[in-house]
Each structure stands twice: as C-alpha cells, then as structure tokens.
Amino acid sequence: xSSTNQxxxxxxxxxxxxxxxxxxxxxxxxxxxxxxxxxxTAPTSSDSTPSTSSGPKIVTTFLPxxxxxxxxxxxxxxxxxxxxxxxxxxxxxxxxxxxxxxxQADVLIENGLGMEAFLxxxxxxxxxxxxxxxxxxxxxxxxxxxxxxxxxxxxxxKHEEEKHGHHHHGGKDPHxxxxxxxxxxxxxxxxxxxxxxxxxNADSYRSNAEVYIQQLQxxxxxxxxxxxSVQGCNxxxxxxxxxxxxxxxxxxQEAIVHIPEDSITPQDIQRVQQLAKEHSVxxxxxxxxxxDKRIEQISxxxxxxxxxxxxxxxxxxxxxxYFQVMRSNLEALSKACQNN
Ligand SMILES: [Zn+2]
Numbered sequence: 078x079s080s081t082n083q084x085x086x087x088x089x090x091x092x093x094x095x096x097x098x099x100x101x102x103x104x105x106x107x108x109x110x111x112x113x114x115x116x117x118t119a120p121t122s123s124d125s126t127p128s129t130s131s132g133p134k135i136v137t138t139f140l141p142x143x144x145x146x147x148x149x150x151x152x153x154x155x156x157x158x159x160x161x162x163x164x165x166x167x168x169x170x171x172x173x174x175x176x177x178x179x180x181q182a183d184v185l186i187e188n189g190l191g192m193e194a195f196l197x198x199x200x201x202x203x204x205x206x207x208x209x210x211x212x213x214x215x216x217x218x219x220x221x222x223x224x225x226x227x228x229x230x231x232x233x234x235k236h237e238e239e240k241h242g243h244h245h246h247g248g249k250d251p252h253x254x255x256x257x258x259x260x261x262x263x264x265x266x267x268x269x270x271x272x273x274x275x276x277x278n279a280d281s282y283r284s285n286a287e288v289y290i291q292q293l294q295x296x297x298x299x300x301x302x303x304x305x306s307v308q309g310c311n312x313x314x315x316x317x318x319x320x321x322x323x324x325x326x327x328x329x330q331e332a333i334v335h336i337p338e339d340s341i342t343p344q345d346i347q348r349v350q351q352l353a354k355e356h357s358v359x360x361x362x363x364x365x366x367x368x369d370k371r372i373e374q375i376s377x378x379x380x381x382x383x384x385x386x387x388x389x390x391x392x393x394x395x396x397x398x399y400f401q402v403m404r405s406n407l408e409a410l411s412k413a414c415q416n417n
Contacts, residue, residue: 133275136182138193139166141254141389141399142213145264146186148289148396149271153278157182158394159199165366166192166390167338171199179203184274186267189214192251211270213263220250220320254389256321257297257403261290289396296403300326303411310414311356313349313381315364315372318388322406328414329356333372337364337390341371353379360413362386382416384409 132154137143139160147156157178160169179185180203187193189212200208253259268286272279300322304310308327316339317332331352333345352358361381363372376383386409387402 132278133183133271134181135184135186135271136178138185138187138196139169140391140394141260142186142188142263142267143394144396144399145213145254145260145289146267147394149264149268149282149286151281151285153275153281162391162394164391165337167336169195171195175199176202179208180205182208184209184211184271186211186213186270188251188254188263190217190219190249190251190253209274211267213266214251214253215266217253217259217262219253220324250317250320252318252388253321255319255403255406256325257293257300258325259321260399261293261297264290264293292400296400299404300407303407304328304414307359307411307414310360310410311358312360312362312410312413313352313358314362314386315367316388318390319386328410331356331358333375337367341369346371346375349375350379353381359416360384362409362413364388382413384413386410 133150135146135150135154135156137146137156137158139158140162143156143158143162150156159175159178160166176199179200182205185196185200185208187196187210200210254263264286268282271282275282304326309329311329311331312323313331313333315333316337317330317335319330319332322328323330331349333341333349358379358381360383361372361376361379362384363386365385365387373383375381386406389399389402392398392402
C-alpha cells in the first residue's frame with residue numbers, strides 16, 4: 078500500500094456538544110417567543126463591524142465565508158457572523174443570541190461540505206420560514222476521504238477506527254477556501270445567489286465581486302510563481318486543512334491530526350515519523366494557537382524546519398485579511414519547501 082493519504086479521510090465538522098445542544102433546544106424555544114413579542118433588542122452579532130440599518134440582513138457561519146460575503150455585499154447590506162471570528166470553530170457552541178440572529182435574518186450563507194453540521198438544528202430552532210440558505214460551495218468538485226475501505230479492512234488500523242469513530246468517515250473535505258481558485262468559485266456562488274434574491278443590488282454585487290475575484294487571481298499567480306520551483310514538496314501540517322491548496326500547486330500535504338481539537342497520540346507521532354522517512358518530507362507546519370511541545374519535538378527529531386501556516390478558521394473580519402494571511406502562508410510554504 079503506497080498511499081500516504083489513507084489516514085486523511087476523516088474531516089472535522091462544527092458540532093455542538095450534546096448536553097448543551099439539549100439545553101439549547103429546551104431553553105431557546107421560549108427565548109425566541111419572547112424575542113418576537115418584545116421591542117427591538119440589543120445587537121446580537123458577534124461581528125464588531127457596525128451594522129447598516131437598511132438592506133438585506135445576511136448571516137454567515139464562520140470566517141472564510143464571512144470575508145467572501147462581506148467582499149460581495151460591500152455597503153449594500155448588513156453581514157453578521159455566527160461564530161465569533163476570534164473563536165476556534167471547533168469550540169463553537171450555539172447560543173440563544175445565535176437563534177435570535179437567524180430569526181431576524183433574510184439570508185444565511187454557509188461554507189457547506191459538512192463543515193457546519195450544527196446548522197440544521199439551529200435553523201430549525203430559529204423558526205424563520207423566510208430565511209434563504211446559500212451554500213457557498215455549490216458546484217465545487219470536492220475531495221473525498223481516500224482509501225477508507227482499505228484502512229478499515231485491516232486489523233492493524235483498529236486503533237485508528239476506535240479513536241476516530243465519533244468523526245465522520247467518508248465525509249467531504251470542507252477546506253476549499255484555502256485554494257485561491259476554489260475561493261473564486263465561492264465568491265461567484267455568493268454573488269450569483271444574492272443577485273437572484275436581490276436583483277436591485279446586482280450592479281454592486283457584480284462590481285464588488287469582480288474586484289475581489291481579481292485579487293484572488295493575482296494571489297493564485299503569486300502562489301504558482303513562488304511554488305513552481307518546489308513542485309512535489311511534501312509537507313506535514315498540524316491539522317488536515319491544506320489538501321486543496323497542495324493539490325492546486327503540485328505539493329503534497331500530510332497532517333498530524335484530522336481536526337484541531339484532536340490531541341496528538343503516540344500513534345500519530347509514529348505515523349509522522351514513518352511518513353517523513355518514506356516521503357522525504359521537507360517541513361513541518363504548525364498553526365497559530367497550537368502550543369503542543371511535541372510538534373517542536375517531532376521537528377527536531379526528524380530534522381524538519383518548523384514554520385506556521387494559518388487555516389483561516391478564525392481571525393479578523395476585514396475581507397482583505399484573507400490576502401494578508403494567504404500571503405504569509407505562501408511565504409511559510411515556500412521557505413519550508415526550500416529547506417534541506
Ligand atoms: Zn479545519
């Protein structure tokens with residue numbers, strides 16, 4: 078078995094914890110009723126941007142889709158974000174304010190591809206029959222988990238199966254926003270769906286989207302140019318988020334863990350050591366906020382350079398933040414791959 082991707086079939090999803098979910102369902106039905114019968118309440122958005130009072134009320138789920146939507150909407154409407162941009166997405170817990178936000182919204186835009194597994198419950202609790210949902214990933218060709226059957230057909234992988242049994246085998250990889258080309262498609266999807274819903278704003282949506290898409294094309298060119306000399310570079314990330322980006326630019330990504338909330342096991346370390354031996358891995362890339370000493374240990378044991386790469390699952394809400402982070406990701410990748 079030659080593939081090194083057999084462990085990368087499990088993808089993270091955002092999901093509320095069961096106990097809090099029960100609390101949410103019982104407690105919030107009443108709160109929504111109260112919210113609907115009283116005067117306007119304080120702003121519920123976790124976004125720090127001041128809201129405009131007119132125009133469509135659009136809610137996005139988490140950071141990347143929020144940045145793309147804000148870029149398209151500009152000043153024609155209000156764009157809020159459900160998951161506080163400073164929160165690690167996997168730590169998200171739905172609150173009464175979130176249900177209230179959806180109860181008052183016109184449109185809800187999600188990344189899709191299974192990333193927002195909590196959403197159907199939340200939407201049901203919001204009880205907003207007018208709410209239009211937009212999937213920003215519609216039509217995007219997704220990566221599936223690979224070699225899953227093989228992995229689970231073998232006894233030696235039993236521990237893996239146990240460990241990850243609570244995750245979603247056979248799921249789709251939701252990290253399309255980290256590929257500057259697929260990001261363009263997400264922006265175009267958001268633009269087209271919003272034009273359908275609000276044709277009066279079509280000109281604004283079109284010109285805003287055009288500017289942002291051009292910036293994404295420019296970014297794509299920078300990635301192509303800078304990574305052309307390191308084709309085939311094999312790098313290991315902390316969590317399994319960069320497969321689309323790697324595929325786009327002829328690189329190979331492996332990961333220590335599937336989702337950021339996974340803790341590193343001795344098996345993970347063994348597997349990474351094995352991969353590093355078999356595939357002449359060039360670098361180890363950690364993430365902001367991950368402070369596990371074992372990552373440094375792995376890098377020094379295997380003599381791999383250590384850089385940081387940001388999966389953009391939390392951060393700042395200015396649409397230009399995307400480019401700032403992606404350019405620094407490009408620097409890190411390029412530097413990492415030129416080592417050794
Ligand atoms: Zn992720």
